[in-house]
Amino acid sequence: MKKMLAVLAVSVLGLTACGETSNTAVPAVPGESKTAAADVLANAPVAEAAAILPGSTMEKIKKRGELLVGGSLDAPLLSQQNPATGQVEGFDADLGKALAKYILGEPKVKIVNSASETREALLSNGTVDVVFQTYTITEERARQVAFAGPYYTSGLTIAVKKGTSGITKPEDLNGKKVLAGANTPAIPAIKKLAPQAEIITFGSDPECVQALKQDRGVAYVQDETLLIADAKKDPSIEIVTKPFTVDPYGIGLKHGDDQMKKFVNDWLGKIQGNGVWQGIWKNSIGTVVTGDAPQPPKIGSVPGS
Amino acid sequence: MSAPSTVLFDEPGPRARRRMRIATVLGALATVALAVLAVRQFAANGQLDAARWQPYATWPMWRYLLNGLGSTALAAVVSAALAMAFGLVLGLGRLSPRRWARGPAVGYVEVVRTVPALLLVYVVLFALPRYGLDLPLFWKLVVPLSVSHAASFAEIFRAGILSVERGQSEAGLAVGLTPGRTMRLIVLPQAARRVLPSIVSQSVGLLKDTSLGFVVSYTELLYSAKVLANYNGLLIQTYIVVALVYLVVNMSLSKLARTLEARQRAVLRRRIARG
Amino acid sequence: MSVILDHLPELWQGLVVTLQLTAASFLGAAVLGVVVTALRVSPVRVLRAIGTAYVETFQNLPLLVLLVLAVFGLPEIGIQADLLVTAIVVIAVYEAAYIGEALRSGVNAVSKGQGEAARAIGLTFTQSLRHVILPQALRTVVQPLGNIFIALTMNTALAGAVGVIDLTAAANRVNLVEAQPIPIFVGAGLAYALLAACAGFVTGRLEKRLVVLR
Secondary structure, X not given: OHHHHHHHHHHHHHHHHOOEEEEEOOOOOOOOOHHHHHHXXXXXXXXXXXXXXXXXXXXXXXXXXXXXXXXXXXXXXXXEEOOOOOOEEOHHHHHHHHHHHHXXXXXXXXXXXXXXXXXXXXXXXXXXXEEOOOOEOOHHHHOOEEEEEEEEEEOEEEEEEOOOXXXXXXXXXXXXXXXXXXXXXXXXXXXXXXOOOEEEEEOOHHHHHHHHHOOOOOEEEXXXXXXXXHHHHOOOEEEOOOOOOOEEEEEEEEOOOHHHHHHHHHHHHHHHHOOHHHHHHHHOHXXXXXXXXXXXXXXXXXXXX | OOOOOOOOOOOOOHHHHHHHHHHHHHHHHXXXXXXXXXXXXXXXXXXXXXXXXXXXXXXXXXXXXXXXXXXXXXXXXXXXXXXXXXXXXXXHHHHOOOHHHHHHHHHHHXXXXXXXXXXXXXXXXXXXXXXXXXXXXXXXXXXXXXXXXXXXXXXXXXXXXXXXXXXXXXXXXHOOOOHHHHHXXXXXXXXXXXXXXXXXXXHHHHHHHHHHHHHHOOOOHHHHHHHHHHHHOOHHHHHHHXXXXXXXXXXXXXXXXXXXXXXXXXXXXXXXXXX | OHHHHHOHHHHHHHHHHHHXXXXXXXXXXXXXXXXXXXHHOOOOHHHHHHHHHHXXXXXXXXXXXXXXXXXXXXXHHOOOOOHHHHHHHHHHHHHHHHHXXXXXXXXXXXXXXXXXXXXXXXXXXXXXXXXXXXXXXXHHHHHHXXXXXXXXXXXXXXXXXHOOOOHHHHHHHHXXXXXXXXXXXXXXXXXXXXXHHHHHHHHHHHHHHHHHHO
């Protein structure tokens, strides 16, 4: 029995690494867009030694040799794992790598797959250094975590099956069956703007798209970027409104860590100034949204940031 | 398994056999016709297009799924080990003559058995972090599964221990062993062998329950499928493939359970024959 | 506690859905389970094989996978049903495999002489199954069936993953808005425990009565 427990304990120690994906941004499979991502990262700045203050979080990360990022594996365009390479790709993921390079000199990150409900806890107990995960800055959240940024602004919009009429604004959803991703901000938004809507939730974006196509609901409320990607992949659905919410995404940091917040904000300013931010946008969201990268939101412009 | 129970019928005669054959052929035709209809509709919706299945003919996709399967196995093995250890303690507690041991054990088993595992997952996922206990993803899946399956394992062990003839423990006590040693040296080894098949089938149930990793986003097989479907948009194809993987793995385990059961029976029979 | 009272209508609606899911799918599973048992003990080898294949398939697939496949796959082969109905059918089909197994072991526990006697007085396969074997088999399987009922009740929680707003899904949604997981989930847990306790009570009574009848 004792032996068994010992074996168990040992194997268990090795297990804490599970659910985390080691993700070093080495040049990947040739002929893919990753080379473009690598090109952009090659231009990403590295902080001068003086910026890594002694005793700071940045120094701790530098000593560890790896940036721990709270993120997703299943958010297309933002932070989606590529099953073929094991790499996590997208806007959020690449920004994480760029920040890692700024601190460490190389884009070494480990993505800790965090369910969105526990991000505050992950930050406060130090499981992750930063969170890049469509983390909308709110004053309520700012009481538990610190936000650098905002680094991007997005919003919810509505998609329908092509040919559906009568839905042009959120209020039109009243009395209708509306699809939304489980545990997404779409749910409270719909409840607020169209309280009579019947909300049907599914666990992932492809499920919601499939449900829309199979008439499980007449409309699907989701982040604009995702819906643009969906509409591009699947010509039978279309987007019918402009974004009707404003969701400024922030970089989640440990509450009260002002040094780190200033450091990350400085970095954000730099990559927005030298075109790295725009390059990362172009490689991810820019692959479905036509035109140039948008004007990034002003750092610190949102209450809570 | 293959030998039919003959409680209900005699060997069919020639006429019955002919009628059976006709019915079999007709039934098969009807089934095939329905299947063809379904498949044609499926194909008409484009779900059988080669392009939609092609990714699953490539190694990287399978490597990803097999990684997920590995995580599923890991979660299942660790949960099973924990649930069994805890279940054994509970089972023994429930049989204990002392009330302070029996009460909590009975209470635990009866309460946990009646709470959905999913609800326990939600508690670990949402409630515990608010009290400062934020487990790593792996444990967010393993802890609720262990808690929930420990109750089932407790019942299995209890039944196994009760099935060992009383004479065995009486003999143990008679030769001067303490009750604890009697349990450990005489009763438990026999009970363990008897409940082995139930343990394997309970473990299959546990393995199936690791699919709740879907909810906690621990990258087991089903969550891997979710990531894959997000990546390639092939929802139905991905789930069909994953269903087949589950089926193959679990069927092998169930087969193992049956083999063990058969061997168990053979051993018992031999022992009885020997007297 | 006040969280539960504030959201009582939603939670109540969730509980009603859970009850619907449980009752309807158990009924369906019981009927299907009897059919599966009949297949597995039938004299025709093909039917036995079908019965075995059924049990093997559905006992070895996670319910969650079946639910997702049914909800999104069935419309693709031309069967479009309401989400709740789909969930009920899937849970019934899934649990029927377990009920079938429980009933079969019950049938096997009936002594051989009973079947022989039934045939000797000229009862057909169906008749002997219905009037002689199953009534006796049911007696020995009351307890296992009770356990399956409890497991089925717990399993209805998975319907929440495919858009059905059952008690667990309703509790989860209320928690998303209120962020008070402890009272909400404990309350939901109590409701489930109560359901299971009712089932335990009924099976206990049933068992006692059937034993006396013997």
